[in-house]
Each structure stands twice: as structure tokens, then as C-alpha cells.
Amino acid sequence: MAEAAPSGADPAAATDLLSEAREQVDRLLDQWAGRLQQELGGKQGQALAYALRTPGKRVRAALVIACYRAMGGRAAGIAGVAAAVETVHTYSLVHDDLPCMDNDDLRRGRPTTHRRFDVPTATRAGYLLVPVAARVLAAAASELTLTPAALGRMAGELFQAGGVEGMVGGQWLDLEAENQTLSLSELIGVHRGKTGALIRAACTLGGMAAEAADRHISGLSAYGEDIGLAFQIADDILDCTGTSEELGKTAGRDVQLAKSTYVRLLGIDRARAEAERLAQRAVAHLEQAGIPSAALGALAGYIASRNS
Numbered sequence: 512m513a514e515a516a517p518s519g520a521d522p523a524a525a526t527d528l529l530s531e532a533r534e535q536v537d538r539l540l541d542q543w544a545g546r547l548q549q550e551l552g553g554k555q556g557q558a559l560a561y562a563l564r565t566p567g568k569r570v571r572a573a574l575v576i577a578c579y580r581a582m583g584g585r586a587a588g589i590a591g592v593a594a595a596v597e598t599v600h601t602y603s604l605v606h607d608d609l610p611c612m613d614n615d616d617l618r619r620g621r622p623t624t625h626r627r628f629d630v631p632t633a634t635r636a637g638y639l640l641v642p643v644a645a646r647v648l649a650a651a652a653s654e655l656t657l658t659p660a661a662l663g664r665m666a667g668e669l670f671q672a673g674g675v676e677g678m679v680g681g682q683w684l685d686l687e688a689e690n691q692t693l694s695l696s697e698l699i700g701v702h703r704g705k706t707g708a709l710i711r712a713a714c715t716l717g718g719m720a721a722e723a724a725d726r727h728i729s730g731l732s733a734y735g736e737d738i739g740l741a742f743q744i745a746d747d748i749l750d751c752t753g754t755s756e757e758l759g760k761t762a763g764r765d766v767q768l769a770k771s772t773y774v775r776l777l778g779i780d781r782a783r784a785e786a787e788r789l790a791q792r793a794v795a796h797l798e799q800a801g802i803p804s805a806a807l808g809a810l811a812g813y814i815a816s817r818n819s
């Protein structure tokens with residue numbers, strides 16, 4: 512039997528936080544897009560700006576902000592840290608959509624970057640987004656008056672999550688697993704990197720920006736690790752049950768690419784139950800670490816049961 516959704520989770524609180532994160536981060540990314548388009552010029556500048564302006568749910572951004580506030584942070588500059596995380600996420604999506612990977616035509620309701628421009632331009636734009644994320648993070652750290660040492664630790668966390676030990680390594684394993692049937696433990700290994708690493712980092716970075724104690728950072732990281740897997744399970748369910756219009760990307764791609772998914776291994780009902788269990792366990796990590804869990808519990812509930 513599935514465990515109950517996180518206690519005290521308020522769907523309206525999650526919706527409000529996501530709306531706030533979208534508004535703040537979209538505004539910042541739009542500013543950076545305009546600045547970078549002027550700096551680079553030409554088709555490459557246009558492609559970089561196009562990628563940065565791609566809309567999204569901003570779940571990772573909301574997690575950064577919620578974890579920061581849970582640790583007592585109140586400065587508006589945290590939106591810049593959230594924007595840096597979303598920039599790394601955007602880089603991963605630009606490359607994930609390329610013909611050599613998932614070969615997708617649609618992302619967040621718009622043509623993918625390589626469809627809007629071309630494959631070489633999109634590939635370069637993806638690579639360029641990594642140093643852009645570093646610039647965005649450095650500007651945020653300055654606004655938050657964090658020390659160079661704190662910025663260094665945060666940059667290490669973000670780019671380790673986006674590299675071979677995180678998203679890149681997970682994507683590699685995901686591509687290798689096409690047309691194969693993975694065990695549940697193997698599938699978890701793929702998605703702790705591909706999806707979970709950046710979600711975990713978003714939570715950790717929120718705590719770091721608030722200069723939280725090590726035990727609180729550990730609690731936020733454990734929360735993020737479980738929420739990252741819950742997010743991926745929900746994504747697998749939506750790929751089977753949603754439409755392209757609802758999802759803003761091509762539905763049914765997992766089946767077309769013969770990928771191992773939680774739905775393929777567990778079935779829809781058991782996959783939903785597992786997402787709920789992970790959300791419940793994520794909140795338990797917060798409670799064990801003495802971290803206020805109201806907003807983060809609401810986000811956990813949203814992530815496990817989202818419909819888009």
C-alpha cells in the first residue's frame with residue numbers, strides 16, 4: 512500500500528512558490544539572454560538567447576528558494592542562484608534533444624533549439640550555457656554578499672551535479688540502456704545522475720546560500736535525492752499518460768526509444784505508489800534534521816503527483 516502524501520502538504524503553497532520562482536527566474540534569464548545576444552551576436556547569440564528564454568515549470572528554482580528560506584534566508588538575490596541552476600538544466604535539455612541523443616522536436620511547447628536553428632548551433636549553445644551558469648552564479652553570490660570560498664563551494668556543487676558524476680554520466684547510462692531491460696537498482700542508478708543530481712544540488716545550494724549548518728545541508732541533500740527520483744517517476748508516468756500538448760514535449764518518447772522506465776518495470780499504479788513513498792521519505796529527512804518542512808513538503812507533494 513502506498514504511504515500517504517507528505518503530511519501538511521498544501522497544494523496551493525506549492526503553486527504559489529512555483530509561480531514566484533517562474534516570475535523571478537524568467538525575468539533574470541530574459542535579462543541575461545538579451546545581454547548575451549548582444550555580446551555574441553549573430554545566429555549563435557540568437558540561439559543562446561532562445562534557449563535561455565525557453566519557459567518551464569521552474570521546479571528546481573522553487574526548490575532553491577524554498578530550501579534557502581527554510582534555513583532563514585530572506586534576500587531577493589537567491590533568485591540568481593535559482594537562475595544558475597535553471598541555466599545548467601537548460602544546457603542539459605538542449606543537448607538531450609539533439610538527434611544523437613533523444614532526437615526531440617518539441618520542448619516546453621516550442622521547437623527544440625536544434626530545430627529552430629541547426630544541430631551545430633544548438634550543440635555550441637548547450638556548451639556555452641555552462642560558463643553562462645557560472646557567471647549567473649557569481650553575480651548572485653555577489654548580491655548575497657557571500658565569500659569567495661562560499662561561491663567556490665557552491666560552484667563545485669552545481670557543476671559536479673551537471674558533469675560526469677551527475678547529469679552527463681546519467682545521460683550516458685540512459686543512452687547505453689536503450690533497447691535493454693534494466694533492473695530497478697540499475698534504473699535508479701541512471702536517474703540519480705541524469706535527473707536527481709541537479710535536483711539534489713538545487714536543495715543543497717539553497718542551504719549553502721543561507722550558510723546553513725552542515726547537518727542541515729545534509730538533510731536538504733537527502734530530501735533532494737529522494738525528490739529527484741520521485742520527479743523522474745512522475746515524468747515516466749506522464750510520458751505514458753499525457754499528451755504532447757499537456758506536456759509541452761513529445762509524449763511517448765520512452766516507448767519509441769525502447770527505454771527502461773519505472774512504469775515499464777513497476778506498472779503505473781506501483782510507480783505512483785513509489786513516487787509517493789519517496790516524497791514521504793524526503794520530508795522525513797527534513798524532520799530528522801530539524802528543518803521546517805511546510806513549503807518543502809508542499810513541493811514534495813506536487814512533484815510526486817504532478818500532471819504536467
